[in-house]
Amino acid sequence: MKSKTTSHIPFTLGLPAIIWQIVFFYLPLLFIIVSSILKVSESGMIQGITLKKIFLFLSPVYLGVIGSSLLLALSNATLCLLIGYPIAYFLSFTSSRFKSFFLFLLIVPFWTNFLLHVYAWFFVLEKEGFLNNLLRFLGIIDQPIHFLNSLFAIMVMMVYYYLPFMILPIYSSLERLDRRLIEASLDLGGSWSHTFRRILLPLTLSGVRGGFFLVYIPSFAEFAIPELMGGDKQMFVGSVVSHYILGEQTGSLGAAFTVVSSIALLISVVVLFLLINKIMKRVRA
Amino acid sequence: MRSIKLTNLTKSKHGSRIIDKVNLTIPSGKFFALLGPSGCGKTTLLRLMAGLETADGGKIYLGDRDITDLPINERPINMVFQSYALFPHLDVFDNIAYSLKIKKLPKLVIEQKVFKILESFHLVDHIHKLPSQLSGGQQQRVALARAIVSEPDVLLLDEPLAALDFKLRERMLIELIELQDKLKTTFVYVTHDQFEALTVADQMAIMNHNGDIEQIGTPKEIYEFPISSFVAKFVGTTNIFSGELLHLDTNPTIHIPDLGDFSIDLPQKKSWMKEGNHVAMSIRPEKIFITKKEVKNFSNHMTGFVQSIVYHGRSTQYNILLKNNLRIQVFEQNEEHFPQEVIDYDNEVNLYWQKENVVMLEK
Amino acid sequence: MGRIWKLLIVASTYLFLYVPIIVLLVFSFNTEGFPSPWKGFTWHWYGELLHSTHLWQAFLNSLIVAICATSLSLIIGVLLIFYAAQGGRTGKFLSLFYGNLVIPETVLAVALLSFFTLISIPLGLTTLIVAHTVLGLGFVIPMAYARFLEIDLRLTEASLVLGASPAQTFFKVTLPLLRPALIATALLVFIISFDDFILSYFVAGSTAQTLSLYILSMLRSGVSPVVNALSAVLLVLSSFLVLVFFSLKSRTRIF
Numbered sequence: 048m049k050s051k052t053t054s055h056i057p058f059t060l061g062l063p064a065i066i067w068q069i070v071f072f073y074l075p076l077l078f079i080i081v082s083s084i085l086k087v088s089e090s091g092m093i094q095g096i097t098l099k100k101i102f103l104f105l106s107p108v109y110l111g112v113i114g115s116s117l118l119l120a121l122s123n124a125t126l127c128l129l130i131g132y133p134i135a136y137f138l139s140f141t142s143s144r145f146k147s148f149f150l151f152l153l154i155v156p157f158w159t160n161f162l163l164h165v166y167a168w169f170f171v172l173e174k175e176g177f178l179n180n181l182l183r184f185l186g187i188i189d190q191p192i193h194f195l196n197s198l199f200a201i202m203v204m205m206v207y208y209y210l211p212f213m214i215l216p217i218y219s220s221l222e223r224l225d226r227r228l229i230e231a232s233l234d235l236g237g238s239w240s241h242t243f244r245r246i247l248l249p250l251t252l253s254g255v256r257g258g259f260f261l262v263y264i265p266s267f268a269e270f271a272i273p274e275l276m277g278g279d280k281q282m283f284v285g286s287v288v289s290h291y292i293l294g295e296q297t298g299s300l301g302a303a304f305t306v307v308s309s310i311a312l313l314i315s316v317v318v319l320f321l322l323i324n325k326i327m328k329r330v331r332a
Numbered sequence: 333m334r335s336i337k338l339t340n341l342t343k344s345k346h347g348s349r350i351i352d353k354v355n356l357t358i359p360s361g362k363f364f365a366l367l368g369p370s371g372c373g374k375t376t377l378l379r380l381m382a383g384l385e386t387a388d389g390g391k392i393y394l395g396d397r398d399i400t401d402l403p404i405n406e407r408p409i410n411m412v413f414q415s416y417a418l419f420p421h422l423d424v425f426d427n428i429a430y431s432l433k434i435k436k437l438p439k440l441v442i443e444q445k446v447f448k449i450l451e452s453f454h455l456v457d458h459i460h461k462l463p464s465q466l467s468g469g470q471q472q473r474v475a476l477a478r479a480i481v482s483e484p485d486v487l488l489l490d491e492p493l494a495a496l497d498f499k500l501r502e503r504m505l506i507e508l509i510e511l512q513d514k515l516k517t518t519f520v521y522v523t524h525d526q527f528e529a530l531t532v533a534d535q536m537a538i539m540n541h542n543g544d545i546e547q548i549g550t551p552k553e554i555y556e557f558p559i560s561s562f563v564a565k566f567v568g569t570t571n572i573f574s575g576e577l578l579h580l581d582t583n584p585t586i587h588i589p590d591l592g593d594f595s596i597d598l599p600q601k602k603s604w605m606k607e608g609n610h611v612a613m614s615i616r617p618e619k620i621f622i623t624k625k626e627v628k629n630f631s632n633h634m635t636g637f638v639q640s641i642v643y644h645g646r647s648t649q650y651n652i653l654l655k656n657n658l659r660i661q662v663f664e665q666n667e668e669h670f671p672q673e674v675i676d677y678d679n680e681v682n683l684y685w686q687k688e689n690v691v692m693l694e695k
Numbered sequence: 696m697g698r699i700w701k702l703l704i705v706a707s708t709y710l711f712l713y714v715p716i717i718v719l720l721v722f723s724f725n726t727e728g729f730p731s732p733w734k735g736f737t738w739h740w741y742g743e744l745l746h747s748t749h750l751w752q753a754f755l756n757s758l759i760v761a762i763c764a765t766s767l768s769l770i771i772g773v774l775l776i777f778y779a780a781q782g783g784r785t786g787k788f789l790s791l792f793y794g795n796l797v798i799p800e801t802v803l804a805v806a807l808l809s810f811f812t813l814i815s816i817p818l819g820l821t822t823l824i825v826a827h828t829v830l831g832l833g834f835v836i837p838m839a840y841a842r843f844l845e846i847d848l849r850l851t852e853a854s855l856v857l858g859a860s861p862a863q864t865f866f867k868v869t870l871p872l873l874r875p876a877l878i879a880t881a882l883l884v885f886i887i888s889f890d891d892f893i894l895s896y897f898v899a900g901s902t903a904q905t906l907s908l909y910i911l912s913m914l915r916s917g918v919s920p921v922v923n924a925l926s927a928v929l930l931v932l933s934s935f936l937v938l939v940f941f942s943l944k945s946r947t948r949i950f
Binding site: 060150153155162167264268271288289301 | 701779799803805806809813906
């Protein structure tokens with residue numbers, strides 16, 4: 048379609064991006080995949096291929112860690128979905144004056160430093176924290192409740208942090224919806240739940256799917272929240288990885304475990320994806 | 333010299349031939365129209381001239397210069413797009429001045445040229461507006477101004493009036509004619525609307541569905557003397573009769589089954605005009621005289637029944653059913669407020685025409 | 696779905712989102728180290744904030760990294776778009792960049808750390824910038840390219856026909872039309888880099904401390920009202936940036 052004005056000069060301009068991505072994204076990933084099956088001596092010489100490291104991590108202990116991470120990710124994504132969809136719906140269907148305001152309110156925490164949110168919840172949930180002090184002040188409890196260092200704290204924080212990731216894709220697919228379809232459905236006598244099932248859900252399913260994986264995938268490898276909120280009681284992939292990687296001797300083990308968990312993640316993503324697609328087909332029928 | 337010559341131009345897209353070995357010469361300084369049905373390839377031809385597409389074969393000449401391989405931006409050919417393609421982030425002035433700024437003309441010269449064109453196009457009031465703030469007609473004029481301010485050798489127009497309403501279109505057509513007359517730039521105007529083409533063109537070419545050029549000529553030549561039934565039917569409306577050629581040497585006649593023999597004129601001998609051959613006769617609706625009375629001095633006559641009457645304001649269209657179940661159209665100009673003769677539904681009418689007013693076409 | 700239910704869910708969710716923040720803000724003015732009951736209003740902690748050199752160093756580091764990473768990813772990304780605009784075959788290459796969304800940040804961090812160790816690059820601001828640029832590219836290129844595809848082809852054609860070279864067309868037509876999307880994307884990348892924690896945790900090493908890491912160290916040593924004050928300041932900053940983003944959003948469709 049273009050006439051003969053394409054020279055080769057632009058290609059060298061496009062090259063930096065591609066080189067950068069290959070060198071700093073794909074190469075490192077390739078590296079840790081390869082290094083997880085390499086046997087390295089003390090002095091750093093490559094001695095051959097070994098699956099020992101991989102099998103090390105297929106033991107029950109580690110599989111348990113992977114399992115709980117998968118479960119965490121799944122429950123987080125599900126919770127975010129259940130809470131997030133109504134919010135997205137609300138945002139999309141409010142009158143325009145307030146819509147920007149509520150959107151603004153939603154995005155501000157999203158754009159504030161993650162650690163500060165952790166800190167904020169610390170502040171609230173700590174033994175000497177706000178919530179405990181309030182409850183004691185109101186006379187509801189005598190002794191401070193240990194909110195922190197629990198699965199409860201982890202879940203609260205996870206949902207808190209990942210909610211916008213779920214809401215925004217759903218919101219955008221709701222925005223793209225033709226409002227007249229809903230009007231028509233209600234007009235023709237459909238009840239609300241019927242309208243939801245037959246019209247809203249099928250058409251926004253792609254947004255739901257997007258939001259779901261946007262939450263699910265990062266949640267799996269999340270380590271800051273479990274570590275800071277859960278202490279040493281709960282072990283997840285992220286914490287294990289960070290401990291190994293940053294340790295002197297265990298660097299390569301950390302890489303290997305990352306690879307193993309990533310494969311587990313990939314498998315679960317594929318399974319979930321196919322499952323969701325199946326559900327999508329059923330709902331759209 | 334600002335003429336365009338296309339020799340053996342071929343272009344395929346997605347495996348199918350759009351145009352195949354097209355030859356066309358567009359004379360310098362004239363208003364040339366390229367008419368054809370939608371999808372026939374006329375826009376492709378235009379884009380090839382502009383350089384937006386590269387030909388698979390053949391050559392394009394601007395005057396004596398071979399511009400086939402010349403890049404788009406080096407051709408002194410500008411184009412007005414159907415969707416105007418005004419730069420949305422630039423105001424009217426900057427849109428028009430765009431090509432002049434590229435040429436790096438001095439600021440004062442640019443201002444001079446742009447203002448002059450703004451005045452003649454009545455756009456001075458809108459000089460700082462963005463395209464989104466203009467009406468359709470205003471946008472069209474900006475697109476036109478932008479294309480001609482740099483005084484190109486050739487101006488290509490791709491159905492530029494398609495988006496305008498009828499009255500505006502009529503006015504713009506006249507303005508375009510006057511503009512071309514003044515500038516003497518070669519205009520190449522592509523359209524599927526035969527009314528537009530007939531109105532503006534000094535010369536025109538008709539393209540058929542296959543991308544072949546059927547006929548080239550002045551509007552009058554094409555309308556009055558179409559050389560194929562496609563041209564006859566595409567440009568204006570016509571009635572086509574099929575029949576047999578008889579008595580070629582003595583008294584040329586066409587024998588139409590169930591209707592009779594009609595005398596015809598053969599001003600030019602063509603190879604397919606042989607005794608006994610099946611041919612087609614094209615006669616335009618306005619060339620047939622319709623009346624209930626008997627009239628003498630016409631070379632041909634037939635009768636029929638009035639099926640429907642359509643009132644067009646300045647003319648009335650009668651759809652007539654003939655003896656052989658063929659339906660034809662007859663136009664009659666409404667010359668009088670109170671016509672002396674009233675023709676009504678189901679009336680039997682006489683249809684008269686002169687043999688010079690028909691065109692014989694190859695079947 | 697009753698309106699009451701709807702309102703309840705929405706209200707409680709927003710409350711959930713904001714209660715910690717509000718509490719934080721309120722107590723940043725508390726005289727006594729929190730979270731003991733309210734003692735009195737004070738600007739004291741904000742004062743301490745201003746004097747904390749460690750904090751400012753960390754803040755500066757985060758700023759430098761964010762600005763560099765944003766600029767780098769923008770420039771590299773625009774160059775790629777330029778290549779695409781000249782008719783380059785970018786189709787396949789672009790799918791390379793969608794991987795960023797699929798890989799969890801932790802995995803990327805681990806990979807980069809191992810990689811940097813392997814080629815013996817000292818960890819610090821440089822490695823941080825490199826890492827954040829990778830992150831940024833994953834946003835810049837899909838978003839810029841999507842917007843690029845939306846640009847009417849006829850506009851670039853018109854520019855060429857009017858005599859502009861392909862390069863001139865890019866700078867005079869394509870880039871101005873891309874600008875709102877690029878600015879919005881730059882803002883997004885800046886925020887993501889500035890607030891980033893995971894990549895910084897792994898790749899910053901011991902020398903460079905970003906704001907996130909600084910807050911982490913403060914967290915480990917317990918709660919401090921200075922951090923409350925810091926939160927308030929950063930919140931105001933974020934709000935401002937979101938406002939800027941919103942004013943751009945009306946001119947471009949990101950969501």
